[in-house]
Amino acid sequence: MQEIQSLIGGFQVALSWFNLMLMLAGIILGVIIGVLPGLGGANGVAILLPLTFSMASQPGGTTSAIILLSCIYWGALFGGAITSILFNIPGEPWSVATTFDGYPLAQKGRPGAALTAAFTSSFVGALVAVLLITFMAPLVAKFALRFGPPEFFAVYLLTFCAFVGMSKGSPFKTIASMMLGFALAAVGTDTVTGQLRLTYGFMELLRGFDFLIAVIGLFGIGEILLTIEEGLEFKGAKAKLDMRVVLDTWKELPRYWLTSVRSSIVGCLMGIVPGGATPASFMSYGLAKKMSPDGPKFGTGMVEGVVAPETAAHAAGTSALLPMLTLGVPGSPTAAVLLGGLLIWGLQPGPLLFVEKPDFVWGLIASMYLGNIVGLIVVLTCVPLFAAILRVPFAIIAPVILVICAIGAYTVHSSMFDVWMMLVFGVMGYAFKKLDYPMAPLVLALVLGDSAENAFRQAMLGSQGDLRAFFSNALVGTITGLALLLLFWPLISKGLEIVRGRNGSNGQGA
Amino acid sequence: MTYRLSFRSRLAALAGVLLTAMSVPALAAWEPTKTVEFIVPAGTGGGADQMARLIQSIIAKHNLMKQPMVVVNKGGGAGAEGFLDMKGAKGDPHKIVITLSNLFTTPLATGVPFNWKDLTPVRMMALDEFVLWVNSETPYKNAKEYVDAVKAGGANKFKMGGTGSKQEDQILTAAIEKQSGAKFTYIPYKGGGEVATQLVGKHVDSTVNNPIEAVAQWRAGSLRPLCVFDTQRMPYKEKVTKDMAWGDIPTCKEAGLDANYLMLRGIFMPGGATPDQVAYYVGVLEKVSQTPEWKKFIEEGAFNTTALKGKDYADWVAKNEQLHQNLMKEAGFLAK
Amino acid sequence: MDEARQEKAVGSLRLWEIVAALLFLAAGALVVYDSRRLGSTWGSDGPEAGYFPFYIGVIICIASVINLISALKPGAAGDKPFVTWEQLKMVLIVMVPYAVYVALIANPLYSLGIYEASVIFIAVFMRYLGKYTWLKIGAVSVGTVAAFFVMFEIWFKVPLPKGPIEALLGFQ
CATH class of the missing domain: 3.40.190.10 (Periplasmic binding protein-like II)
Structure with a gap:
């Protein structure tokens, strides 16, 4: 139980008024960053990095500095859900899956419930991840090392398989939509050969289609257009605006404990690997839809459909710090900037960090507990405030949202071309909705397509084109097997039913 | 060794002195008038990004520039995004870029219309070992x-x-x-x-x-x-x-493997920069390289500390471009 | 008469289904064409750069042909309106000014920058769709944009396209 002792030491480092103030400041800043699409956690962390310099040069200051920076990160994780739920605009990539049920919930007049569920499950996910980091860090780091290209591909495959078969409409529309997502993901430079793909000589297309631009357009602009069709107002304005909604939602949440547990596991695994928070949220949503008794009702505004992606996203986002600390490999762009910070302060992330700078590491881990508690309190008290935004008259809030969308699209690459692309995606989103083309498969393919293809081709380079690479050891074989099992689950369950049915009739006949 | 100067030439000399006296402060006086964008033609977290962010932090900490500096990652298309952005910013003195080998390799391998000659070399910060x-x-x-x-x-x-x-x-x-x-x-x-x-x-x-x-x-x-x-x-x-x-660590040549390669970590401005603008950034970067933070970073990363500026730097870059051209041609990596 | 026109549909669902399927087909063809250039076979060390895009393009083409056929099939569902004039008018009332707004931010002739353009956009929107007084309009549009300015330019130092007023204030 050496960890507990170290952790108590960590709390002693982290628990000072100064550090608590920093946490509060960091969380608030982070929430703002999370709310505004295009302003990522990486921005906030990068901007404050120089400031932390002078902090870090004081004794014990590196801990304060990392507390400030990591709290921005927690804040951004919390904040991403807010616009997803209220306006169908994901503030961050990992909150796309939150829109699937969060936005319908808000439209049904329960924005407070959706926000409370999102924040609370974020906290639960983070807590599980921090516990994992506290007690199993060295073990987990070793596990992460076992992931090579075939394993990564298997994980992406698993994400797809967990998610497909979701939409009800025409299967060929789903296929067309998903394949379009893959095609868009392929645009730009090919990592494996360095060739330019599908750019047709347009230099603006070199960097490919950014996921956020597509999502802001498809979901945000598209939704505004659909809303406008019906008249100039947002639904869900009649929401109750007191703190009771938090307690009421809390009473409902324990019902979804199984989903929480499953999503935490998915999130932690994906964070450690590091597969990232975005695929984690998609995978977790897909699994919850497949396994929950209420699965068929997902997408119509189920609290459980908010719990699943948010728990997984926050668990992944938090556990992504583990590979950064122990291996020096950042699990996300934000973690990458944090990593830069460590190096500049004279800390060397890597296997020895836990041995050489225990004060720092355990201070950071303690701040993960504290930062998330502070964050939860901050965002929960603001639930009525956030929900009240829906009461702002449409003619005021709609142009502001449209402006935010434009700014968000611009900031991704500082490019006006992207803003125009967002407009195109907006019209596309509107048409897709009207014509019953599902958008979620497109978005999933866009976010994972490139990484999945890279991993596949890296694996093929390594095995000289031998497909058996995906079954070459127990780990990759298990993941691939699970993926295939999920993919064919509808068929298998049918088969099982038939077998069971026959057994039953046999029993009767005998 | 004495000689008489004619009135005319004395006048000319005087005028010359006056002119220089006037223009020296004018030369030194160029300074950024707005936020300087520091382009990184690579993603966050890589070697170039780390160095750029370190330089930014050192400048901020030691107050080496009056205007703020922001780091902007433009890593799309193996850095082509950042380089094309610099090429398009010809004459804009409020942009600088940190380069890595993709300064040469990206145009050669992909055929993207860009060459280092579209930029103005400022200063080599270090060379990265392999x-x-x-x-x-x-x-x-x-x-x-x-x-x-x-x-x-x-x-x-x-x-x-x-x-x-x-x-x-x-x-x-x-x-x-x-x-x-x-x-x-x-x-x-x-x-x-x-x-x-x-x-x-x-x-x-x-x-x-x-x-x-x-x-x-x-x-x-x-x-x-x-x-x-x-x-x-x-x-x-x-x-x-x-x-x-x-x-x-022995050199590879000692070990019987005669290959060597160093990667440029250098700063460039967009094309058409005036000498006083270049001089300003050279001055700031010289100060950066004198700070203890920089020295510590260089030592921890075991960088080769060669630092060049002016013509030496441009010559080095030109020579290295040729080297990359040859290496990539031999390996069959050139764009068809 | 005017009312009758407003109730009228802009093309049937079927028509637009066909248009969408054809657009998908075109996109698929573009993908296939460029993938062939890149090399779309399974080389000695795994798939080439165009291998996956090639098949993705082919699948898009096949799926869109099937979608096209099912759209062409006669049936009551296809005769439903895609969008009525009234609805389309609402959508255009928002989309056209929005496109103008994006064009105003930066264009080859005279760029207003994102902040000035946003003030105008919010003001126009509030005036014509909300009928607010100019006082309220001024407060909301300038206030919101000023907040964005502080957040992006000063706080987070994310440079956005700027226009003449910022230039006067010394921000460029």
Whole structure:
């Protein structure tokens, strides 16, 4: 139980008024960053990095500095859900899956419930991840090392398989939509050969289609257009605006404990690997839809459909710090900037960090507990405030949202071309909705397509084109097997039913 | 040695002195009038990004510039995004870019219409070394043993991991192959840290990571350096692990593998920058390189401290472009 | 008469289904064409750069042909309106000014920058769709944009396209 002792030491480092103030400041800043699409956690962390310099040069200051920076990160994780739920605009990539049920919930007049569920499950996910980091860090780091290209591909495959078969409409529309997502993901430079793909000589297309631009357009602009069709107002304005909604939602949440547990596991695994928070949220949503008794009702505004992606996203986002600390490999762009910070302060992330700078590491881990508690309190008290935004008259809030969308699209690459692309995606989103083309498969393919293809081709380079690479050891074989099992689950369950049915009739006949 | 000056020439001299007196403060007076954008033609977290953010932090901490500086990552298309942005900003003195080898490799490999001559060289900050690494659980004690094993293993049996495709790591791999006759399977990854981790996890057999990318794993005993791809050993004597300093790593030439390669970490401005604008940034960067933070960073990352400016720098870049052209032509990496 | 026109549909669902399927087909063809240039076979060391895009393009083409056929099939569902004039008018009332707004931010002739353009956009929107007084309009549009300015330019130092007023204030 050496960890507990170290952790108590960590709390002693982290628990000072100064550090608590920093946490509060960091969380608030982070929430703002999370709310505004295009302003990522990486921005906030990068901007404050120089400031932390002078902090870090004081004794014990590196801990304060990392507390400030990591709290921005927690804040951004919390904040991403807010616009997803209220306006169908994901503030961050990992909150796309939150829109699937969060936005319908808000439209049904329960924005407070959706926000409370999102924040609370974020906290639960983070807590599980921090516990994992506290007690199993060295073990987990070793596990992460076992992931090579075939394993990564298997994980992406698993994400797809967990998610497909979701939409009800025409299967060929789903296929067309998903394949379009893959095609868009392929645009730009090919990592494996360095060739330019599908750019047709347009230099603006070199960097490919950014996921956020597509999502802001498809979901945000598209939704505004659909809303406008019906008249100039947002639904869900009649929401109750007191703190009771938090307690009421809390009473409902324990019902979804199984989903929480499953999503935490998915999130932690994906964070450690590091597969990232975005695929984690998609995978977790897909699994919850497949396994929950209420699965068929997902997408119509189920609290459980908010719990699943948010728990997984926050668990992944938090556990992504583990590979950064122990291996020096950042699990996300934000973690990458944090990593830069460590190096500049004279800390060397890597296997020895836990041995050489225990004060720092355990201070950071303690701040993960504290930062998330502070964050939860901050965002929960603001639930009525956030929900009240829906009461702002449409003619005021709609142009502001449209402006935010434009700014968000611009900031991704500082490019006006992207803003125009967002407009195109907006019209596309509107048409897709009207014509019953599902958008979620497109978005999933866009976010994972490139990484999945890279991993596949890296694996093929390594095995000289031998497909058996995906079954070459127990780990990759298990993941691939699970993926295939999920993919064919509808068929298998049918088969099982038939077998069971026959057994039953046999029993009767005998 | 005395001689008389005519009134005319004295007048001219006087005017000259006056002119210089007037123009000297005018020259030194150029300063940014707004936020300076520091473009990184690569993603967050890589070597160039780290150095750019360090320079930004040092400038902010020591108040070396009156206007703020922001780091902007433009890594799309193997850095082409950032370079094309710089090319389009001709004459804009409020933009600088930090380069890595993709300054040469990206235009050559993809045919993107860009050349370093579209930029104005400011100052070379350092050169990044390359080291041949293997997993410490493998038996290879030096480069020769390893290369022999690769040759004995047969073509494509050993995997070399590296950053990107047709960029520095793969060019260097091609150079090793040409020198030794060994044949690797090159596997491209997205970032240097990822490559080092893949080597620790034994998903590849060797890497040519920069020192800073692999140092943490080396200190933890997971990786073993075999040789450095430079003409001489690195000068750093302080022990990094229990019994080795950077300086104890032999050069690859000593080990019988005559290949060397260094990567540029230099700063450029857009084309058409005036000499006083260049002088301003050179001044700021000189001050940066005098700070203790910079020196510490350079030593931890075991950089080659060559620093050039002005014509020397431009000549160096031109020579290196030719070198890349040759290396990539031999390896068949040029755009068709 | 005017009312009758407003109830009228802008094309049937079927028509637009066909248009969408044809657009998908075109996109698929573009993908296939460029993938062939890149090399779309399974080389000695795994798939080439165009291998996956090639098949993705082919699948898009096949799926869109099937979608096209099912759209062409006669049936009551296809005769439903895609969008009525009234609805389309609402959508255009928002989309056209929005496109103008984006064009105003930066264009070859005279760029207003994102902040000035946003003030105008919010003001126009509030005036014509909300009928607010100019006082309220001024407060909301300038206030919101000023907040964005502080957040992006000063706080987070994310440079956005700027226009003449910022230039006067010394921000460029």
